[in-house]
Amino acid sequence: MDLYSKLEVLDRIYKIYDAFTDSLELACQRYCSTCCTRNVIITSIEGYKIADHLIENGKSELFKKIKDESYKKRFRPIITTNKIADLCIQGKELPDEEIDSSWGNCPLLINDECPIYMVRPFNCRCMVSKTNCVDKAEMDPFVLTVNNVFLQYIEHIDQQGFSGNFTDVLLFMESEDNRKNYSMEVLKEIGKDLIKNMPMPLLLVPPEHKQQIKPIINSLQTIKVRRKPK
Ligand code: SF4
Ligand code: SF4
Numbered sequence: 288m289d290l291y292s293k294l295e296v297l298d299r300i301y302k303i304y305d306a307f308t309d310s311l312e313l314a315c316q317r318y319c320s321t322c323c324t325r326n327v328i329i330t331s332i333e334g335y336k337i338a339d340h341l342i343e344n345g346k347s348e349l350f351k352k353i354k355d356e357s358y359k360k361r362f363r364p365i366i367t368t369n370k371i372a373d374l375c376i377q378g379k380e381l382p383d384e385e386i387d388s389s390w391g392n393c394p395l396l397i398n399d400e401c402p403i404y405m406v407r408p409f410n411c412r413c414m415v416s417k418t419n420c421v422d423k424a425e426m427d428p429f430v431l432t433v434n435n436v437f438l439q440y441i442e443h444i445d446q447q448g449f450s451g452n453f454t455d456v457l458l459f460m461e462s463e464d465n466r467k468n469y470s471m472e473v474l475k476e477i478g479k480d481l482i483k484n485m486p487m488p489l490l491l492v493p494p495e496h497k498q499q500i501k502p503i504i505n506s507l508q509t510i511k512v513r514r515k516p517k
Contacts, residue, residue: 297441318400338350350461355394436504443487
């Protein structure tokens with residue numbers, strides 16, 4: 288899939304997910320930012336989209352903000368969502384990963400607002416709670432299943448790309464050469480803190496959610512890509 292198609296499909300995936308969350312009763316609202324930690328994981332296609340947005344909208348100074356805070360500890364995944372699914376299918380153990388929300392806020396958070404809200408990555412969109420997280424986050428198990436399916440799809444469409452912490456992916460995509468090589472699918476090196484994506488082996492859906500999730504999976508499977516305008 289070429290870059291244009293991937294970005295188109297990503298937008299459609301976001302729209303389907305936003306329609307899903309619109310149907311939920313949530314405590315989420317503006318200036319509510321407890322979930323905006325520095326542990327957000329994104330895929331390369333999302334990083335490309337955000338980097339392109341920053342450059343095209345005169346917000347390149349935000350790269351500096353990300354870089355200035357890049358010495359701080361953050362979650363760096365060692366396997367992707369589809370790799371987790373693969374290991375689960377094979378009945379293998381998952382590696383231990385260290386993550387702690389006390390490591391601090393997302394480097395982009397400004398006055399409890401997200402400066403890239405319209406293009407925020409999926410892992411920010413899917414942080415939703417029935418109760419205010421300051422007291423206690425509460426997510427319906429079905430929402431967790433849906434989130435996982437969307438994460439698998441996004442990695443799948445970006446299977447030639449990679450994933451990593453928001454900071455690491457954005458600093459990689461700040462480089463024009465890296466963006467160009469990524470868009471042409473000729474990337475030779477990815478940073479040591481980034482991990483390669485893979486196709487989804489099988490969707491991880493528990494038996495009790497198989498029926499309920501069908502309409503959402505149908506919507507994802509029927510995404511059509513429009514032809515690139517000349
Ligand atoms: S997930 Fe929690 S912290 Fe984030 S917007 Fe929703 S209620 Fe607020
Ligand atoms: S990118 Fe935006 S929504 Fe996501 S964690 Fe950072 S400030 Fe919050």
